[in-house]
Amino acid sequence: MTAPIREDRVREPAYGRLAPLPPPLVALAPEAMPHAVHLRAAVALAGRFPALSGVDLSVDPGEVVVVVGPNGAGKTSLLRTCAGLLPVTSGEAVVLGCDLRLDRAAVRPRVGLLGHTAPLYAELTAAENVRFAVRAAGLASSRAEPALERLGLVGRLRRTTVERLSAGQRKRVALAALVARSPELWLLDEPHAGLDASARELLAAILCEAAAGGATVLVASHEPEVLRAQATRTVAMTGGRVTGEAPAQPAGLRLAEPTDDPLAVGGGVHVA
Numbered sequence: 123m124t125a126p127i128r129e130d131r132v133r134e135p136a137y138g139r140l141a142p143l144p145p146p147l148v149a150l151a152p153e154a155m156p157h158a159v160h161l162r163a164a165v166a167l168a169g170r171f172p173a174l175s176g177v178d179l180s181v182d183p184g185e186v187v188v189v190v191g192p193n194g195a196g197k198t199s200l201l202r203t204c205a206g207l208l209p210v211t212s213g214e215a216v217v218l219g220c221d222l223r224l225d226r227a228a229v230r231p232r233v234g235l236l237g238h239t240a241p242l243y244a245e246l247t248a249a250e251n252v253r254f255a256v257r258a259a260g261l262a263s264s265r266a267e268p269a270l271e272r273l274g275l276v277g278r279l280r281r282t283t284v285e286r287l288s289a290g291q292r293k294r295v296a297l298a299a300l301v302a303r304s305p306e307l308w309l310l311d312e313p314h315a316g317l318d319a320s321a322r323e324l325l326a327a328i329l330c331e332a333a334a335g336g337a338t339v340l341v342a343s344h345e346p347e348v349l350r351a352q353a354t355r356t357v358a359m360t361g362g363r364v365t366g367e368a369p370a371q372p373a374g375l376r377l378a379e380p381t382d383d384p385l386a387v388g389g390g391v392h393v394a
Contacts, residue, residue: 125361130349150293157180157181158182158217158218159179159204159239159338159340160180160214161214161215162213163177163212164177164210164212165177165213166199166208166209166215168199173196173208174208174363175362176212181340183338184336184338185354186330186333187354187356187357187359188342189340189341189342189356189359190359191358191359195359195361198238200342200359201309201342205309206226206230209226209295210226212239214353231256232307233308235311236300236313240296241296242284244285245283245285247280247281247283247284248282248291249279250283251295252298254298255303268302269298272301273295273297273321273323275291279291289316290318292316293313293315293316294317297313297328304335306336307340308340308341310329310340312343313341314343322348326349326352332387333352334388354369355369356368
């Protein structure tokens, strides 16, 4: 595999802020769909293991919800369940009006999931990856260019194969694909990992714009303070369940000393 491009040899442009986000793929109707995500006592399996063990969570269209909790709490499983990737075996699970127990594949074209590993093709360039994602979603390829510019993927970077990009650059390619698709539900798993300060600020702005346009955002993060200004709520998980929630304000969560309390989440974070 070719070594990543050295950052000091590629002059990256300033992150673009000219192109607005495309509209969501399907117009949202809050009166017809009171919750973008509705889970009640939901149990989801990863193989034979109950990755979610009775989750209760409702998220309205336009919300930005940050999910916190220790490793293994169920944050990633929650996102994958909402994306229709894990089977729900009991309870209620309705996402964007789709009953996941009856047809979880129906919701997949309407959501955008960004996991720990960017879903990219190493042998394709940054631009080719974004165009591929757009075409795979059945959208016009013209949506790719504004998204690439928005994430600063222009010039030599857009023509570089993904295998030669740094981890942060790959993350920006994956985010550009999401921006181009403009899903109704954004599911982001540790999206700030590998991003520099400017890219983090841009991501916050993008998520705010998406929510303002009617999309819903769920972010699993060990850094909830990064999105505190943008989030509407912070939800705490442990043991595959939601154990509490609070408005995403400084007073909503407080740091605490490590504890054996099963309701303590996030390595010493308690919901106040």
